[in-house]
Amino acid sequence: MKPRNHSQPVLEDPRARPDFRPEHFPTANGKSAPSPDGRGPNDQKILEFLSVYYRLNCEHAKLLESRGMADSAGGPQTERERMQAIERILVIRDGLEDQYAPMGTIAEPVVRGGFTVDVKFTFGNVNRAGRLRGAAMVSSATIPIRLPPGVRIEDLTLPEEQPPVAGQ
Amino acid sequence: MTMQAREKLILTNFQAPGDILMLTAAVRDLHKCYPNKFATDVRTSCAELWENNPYLTPLDAQNPEVQTIECHYPLIQASNQRPVHFLQGFMDYLNEQLRLRIRPTVFGGDIHLSDAEKAASSPVKEYTGSDVPYWIIVAGGKYDFTIKWWHFRRWQAVVDHFRGKILFVQVGNTDDYHPPLKNVLDLRGKTRLRDLVLLTYHAQGVLCPVTFLMHLAAAVECRDPRLKARPCVVVAGGRESPHWEAYPTHQFIHAVGALPCCAQAGCWRSRIVPIGDGDEKDHPEHLCLDVRAGMPRCMQMITPEEVTRRIEYYFEGGQVRFLAPDTANKNLMKE
Numbered sequence: 015m016k017p018r019n020h021s022q023p024v025l026e027d028p029r030a031r032p033d034f035r036p037e038h039f040p041t042a043n044g045k046s047a048p049s050p051d052g053r054g055p056n057d058q059k060i061l062e063f064l065s066v067y068y069r070l071n072c073e074h075a076k077l078l079e080s081r082g083m084a085d086s087a088g089g090p091q092t093e094r095e096r097m098q099a100i101e102r103i104l105v106i107r108d109g110l111e112d113q114y115a116p117m118g119t120i121a122e123p124v125v126r127g128g129f130t131v132d133v134k135f136t137f138g139n140v141n142r143a144g145r146l147r148g149a150a151m152v153s154s155a156t157i158p159i160r161l162p163p164g165v166r167i168e169d170l171t172l173p174e175e176q177p178p179v180a181g182q
Numbered sequence: 183m184t185m186q187a188r189e190k191l192i193l194t195n196f197q198a199p200g201d202i203l204m205l206t207a208a209v210r211d212l213h214k215c216y217p218n219k220f221a222t223d224v225r226t227s228c229a230e231l232w233e234n235n236p237y238l239t240p241l242d243a244q245n246p247e248v249q250t251i252e253c254h255y256p257l258i259q260a261s262n263q264r265p266v267h268f269l270q271g272f273m274d275y276l277n278e279q280l281r282l283r284i285r286p287t288v289f290g291g292d293i294h295l296s297d298a299e300k301a302a303s304s305p306v307k308e309y310t311g312s313d314v315p316y317w318i319i320v321a322g323g324k325y326d327f328t329i330k331w332w333h334f335r336r337w338q339a340v341v342d343h344f345r346g347k348i349l350f351v352q353v354g355n356t357d358d359y360h361p362p363l364k365n366v367l368d369l370r371g372k373t374r375l376r377d378l379v380l381l382t383y384h385a386q387g388v389l390c391p392v393t394f395l396m397h398l399a400a401a402v403e404c405r406d407p408r409l410k411a412r413p414c415v416v417v418a419g420g421r422e423s424p425h426w427e428a429y430p431t432h433q434f435i436h437a438v439g440a441l442p443c444c445a446q447a448g449c450w451r452s453r454i455v456p457i458g459d460g461d462e463k464d465h466p467e468h469l470c471l472d473v474r475a476g477m478p479r480c481m482q483m484i485t486p487e488e489v490t491r492r493i494e495y496y497f498e499g500g501q502v503r504f505l506a507p508d509t510a511n512k513n514l515m516k517e
Contacts, residue, residue: 055458115334116454116476118325118359138325138359138457147325148461 291401
């Protein structure tokens with residue numbers, strides 16, 4: 015497979031187009047899509063998949079529209095062309111899935127009434143909280159300890175923190 | 183020997199479930215090889231794997247008579263040269279630590295089900311309404327070792343080949359990589375560890391990469407008493423040396439010996455390509471040397487046809503049967 019330049023989306027971001035139909039642009043994990051110049055580690059992948067599913071939704075809308083038209087001599091031909099257009103986009107979608115599979119990317123569409131309304135993304139590099147999977151986790155807790163009756167903290171001698179000693 | 187006279191051990195390990203399953207074998211065989219000599223307790227990451235275990239005795243780590251041993255399996259470092267199995271990993275370590283001669287007595291881990299668990303109905307019945315036979319399928323894995331992954335379209339091809347003949351139940355942790363498959367009963371993210379044990383108990387077979395499920399398939403007894411060993415097909419590739427991982431009754435599909443990168447033993451590399459998670463496994467020395475179509479070459483060489491043929495071995499041999507036609511005609515699987 016020819017390597018892609020990930021500095022540019024494979025597909026043009028449709029949101030800048032004058033004929034953009036926002037109702038066909040899915041959300042990503044239930045949230046709005048990243049901006050076109052998003053710099054998150056997976057923003058370009060998200061935009062590529064959303065662009066593909068947007069195009070699928072538009073073609074599906076056209077297919078439904080053509081089916082709703084009055085019968086004409088070109089009816090079956092129009093339907094065939096619409097189906098072929100959808101087929102071509104599905105091939106592109108499959109290509110994206112194959113390209114990103116080794117990195118652990120999953121883009122699972124949520125479909126309602128034949129339209130993709132949301133895409134659930136999972137990435138190999140970050141977990142659901144957006145934290146790098148390989149990064150060490152740090153957590154801290156404050157634990158209050160009740161002093162025995164009659165004891166005041168001012169009367170306690172607490173050990174002072176010593177600087178680290180080389181070799182230990 | 184009285185309890186007081188027995189040597190008291192607490193064995194600890196907090197690795198993955200597959201590793202803990204190997205520890206169950208070590209505990210079993212410690213007691214079988216040295217009956218009544220030890221009292222053992224464990225502290226592990228997978229308490230559910232130790233339920234109903236007859237070889238455990240509650241021990242207090244603060245008791246000065248109790249020795250706590252953090253368990254490892256350095257034997258794996260010799261697995262490319264010596265004919266040893268994963269099951270021997272912790273046994274070998276305990277032999278060294280305690281100057282013993284533990285030997286494996288059973289070719290598998292040691293999982294025990296209660297009578298109540300065995301009497302309970304199949305967990306799949308809750309979803310299908312009837313007690314149909316099924317195979318568990320794992321179509322992904324953890325992110326640390328992506329080199330173990332087979333392409334999701336190939337798993338799908340196998341599922342589609344057996345549509346109407348085998349009900350596949352897909353499992354997987356939602357924190358790991360488990361792409362959705364069509365025409366399966368999707369239990370991804372719906373099973374805790376003990377649920378997996380029970381799901382395996384009722385399973386007719388298991389289809390998976392080198393992962394916990396293959397070891398569980400060998401460790402859990404079969405619900406059907408006529409089935410002496412649970413069918414299991416493992417898509418292994420060339421990462422691990424076959425003798426380290428494979429069980430005698432499994433179809434362990436590997437490429438060791440067929441490629442320059444695993445010419446004599448497993449390659450033990452970690453990832454197909456860097457995934458950018460900050461882990462050192464993205465470094466070149468951990469990456470696959472021969473990637474084809476997004477897969478390690480060894481995995482790419484394993485075709486869906488090969489896997490389906492190996493599954494069919496068990497049916498052709500009469501060990502298991504396909505779904506009955508009237509069962510297959512019901513809509514058991516989600517579209």
